[in-house]
Amino acid sequence: MKNIKEQLFDHCKQFVQDRLDRIQDRITNIQESLTSETKSTAGDKHETGRAMLQLEREKAGAQLAQVQKLQEVLVKIDKHSSSKTMRLGSIAETSKGNYYLSISVGKITIENNTYFAIATNTPIGKLLLGKTIGDHFSFNGNEVTIENIL
Known part of the structure; x- marks a missing residue:
């Protein structure tokens, strides 16, 4: 069975792929519409x-460029380390919750546990970067303690 990191990573990867497909x-x-518009001759x-x-x-x-940036972030993630x-x-x-530092996907539930996939450039992502177990920080008026890092 895949570990939690792999499942979260796969969920983020699927999120990006779905967005790319859309x-x-x-x-x-749009391309097809442009082609059919070319055949029409209705003036203005x-x-x-x-x-x-x-x-x-x-x-x-x-939007395609944004998705490609998300793909670049995912390539940098080592889900095994x-x-x-x-x-x-x-x-x-x-x-105050579980956070996966990756891309902003939002709430993901795996094995009855909720995780929030967030980007490193988000407000809470910036606060989490570089922290270790036992560190505290304040976010939205709440004191948050890091209890474990996976």
């Missing part, structure tokens, strides 16, 4: 439609 489908649909209406599709394609391209210090790929079991 964006690529959208780009394909035609030009407006093409311009709108071009904007949609640019937006999808920007452990450390006594919080770093990319670490899991912090705290007095």
Whole structure:
């Protein structure tokens, strides 16, 4: 059976893949619409439609770039190593919840335990980076203690 880190990593990887698939489908649909718009000859209406599709394609391209950045972060994670210090790929079991430092995916439930997949550049991710077991920090007015690091 896969360990918790591997399961969390796989969930994040699937999240990125699903997002990538949706964006690529959208780009394909936009491309097909652009092709069919080219065949139409409705004057100004035609030009407006093409311009709108071009904007949609640019937006999808920007989203594609964001997904590629997420993939780059995932490549850097070593799901088999452990450390006594919080770093990319670490899991912090705290007095206020469990956090997986990776990409921002949100709440993940594995074996009846809840984990929050967060990026290192998020407010709580920044607070967790470099911390060790027993360290304390304050977040949203709550005192948080790191009880374990996986």
